[in-house]
Amino acid sequence: MRILVVGAGATGGYFGGRLALAGRDVTFLVRPGRAARLADRGLRIKSPDAETVLRPRTITEPDGHYDLVLVAVKSYSLETALAGLTPAVGPRTVVIPLLNGIRHIESLVRRFGADRAWGGVCMIHATLDDDGDVHQMSGLHRLAFGPLDGGDADDRLPSVTGTLTGAGFDARASTTIVQEIWDKWVLLATLGAATTLLRGSIGAINKAPGGSEFLHALAAETTAVAEAAGHPIRGKAAAMLEATIVTTEPTTSSMYRDLVQGLPVEGGAIVGDMVAEAAKHQVSVPLLAAAHTGLAVYSANL
Structure with a gap:
C-alpha cells in the first residue's frame, strides 16, 4: 500500500519511521521547515536500546492519491492539515487519525465520509528533542485501528492490517475502536x-x-x-x-x-x-x- 504520514513529529515520525524501516512505501507530508530538517539530519529515532537513522521521502503538498493516510498532527493543527491532505484522499483511501480526544472523528467524517474515515488509537511515550529527533522514552508503542462502525467486512481491512502489523511496533485491528x-x-x-x-x-x-x-x-x-x-x-x-x-x-x-x-x-x-x-x-x-x-x-x- 502507498502510505502518506501527515506530520513527522514524535508520533508520526515514530510510527511512520518504523513502517519505512520495515520496507513499507511511506511518504511524509510535512511543512517546508521540517522537510529541510529531515533532509539535512535524517529522521532519527532514539529508543531506549538503540538509535536509528533513515532518510525518508518527504513532500510539502500531495502528489496524488494514497491507499492509506495516517494523520499525526496536534489537534490544534488538524483543520489546516485536513485542507492540505485532501488531494491525497481518493475514493478508496483509508484515513486513520493518531490524535488525542475525539473531536477529530467528526471532522474526518464530515470531510471524507464514514467509509474512508476510520478510527485510530496510538499509545507511545515519545517527544521531539531539541534537534528535532524522535525520542522514545519507554518501550510502549501500540497502535489500534478499525472502521468506526466496528465491522470487519470492509475489503480494505486485510490490506491495512497487513501493512500496519509486523513493522516493529505492536499493531492490531479493532472492532471496538470508538470505545x-x-x-x-x-x-x-x-x-x-x-x-x-x-x-x-x-x-x-x-x-x-x-x-x-x-x-x-x-x-x-x-x-x-x-x-x-x-x-x-x-x-x-x-x-x-x-x-x-x-x-x-x-x-x-x-x-x-x-x-x-x-x-x-x-x-x-x-x-x-x-x-x-x-x-x-x-x-x-x-x-x-x-x-x-x-x-x-x-x-x-x-
Whole structure:
C-alpha cells in the first residue's frame, strides 16, 4: 500500500519511521521547515536500546492519491492539515487519525465520509528533542485501528492490517475502536488535567498532602463522563487508569511537557471537550473545569 504520514513529529515520525524501516512505501507530508530538517539530519529515532537513522521521502503538498493516510498532527493543527491532505484522499483511501480526544472523528467524517474515515488509537511515550529527533522514552508503542462502525467486512481491512502489523511496533485491528478512543481520552484527560493544574508529575502529586484524594476524585469525574456518554471504562482500561493515578513515578503528560516549555497545548481537545461532554450529560466536573480554565488562561497568554 502507498502510505502518506501527515506530520513527522514524535508520533508520526515514530510510527511512520518504523513502517519505512520495515520496507513499507511511506511518504511524509510535512511543512517546508521540517522537510529541510529531515533532509539535512535524517529522521532519527532514539529508543531506549538503540538509535536509528533513515532518510525518508518527504513532500510539502500531495502528489496524488494514497491507499492509506495516517494523520499525526496536534489537534490544534488538524483543520489546516485536513485542507492540505485532501488531494491525497481518493475514493478508496483509508484515513486513520493518531490524535488525542475525539473531536477529530467528526471532522474526518464530515470531510471524507464514514467509509474512508476510520478510527485510530496510538499509545507511545515519545517527544521531539531539541534537534528535532524522535525520542522514545519507554518501550510502549501500540497502535489500534478499525472502521468506526466496528465491522470487519470492509475489503480494505486485510490490506491495512497487513501493512500496519509486523513493522516493529505492536499493531492490531479493532472492532471496538470508538470505545478504545474513549478509553484513551479518559486516561489523557485525567493525566493532563492533573499534571497541568497542579504543575507536577503524578508521583509528586501522590506524595503531596491530599494528592491521592485529588487524583481519585479527578478520575471519578472523567469516568463518570464516559459512563454518561455510553462508553464506560472497564477491564484493562480501568486497570491502566488506576495504575496511572497511584504511581509514585515521575509520570507526566505530553500537555504538561509542552506547557513547561511554553509551547501550545491540546487543552481544548483533551480537557475542554471533556468538560463540554460533561455539560451535555449534566455531569458535575469541578476539577476538570478548573483545569480547563487554567489551560485556557495559559493558551491566551502564548
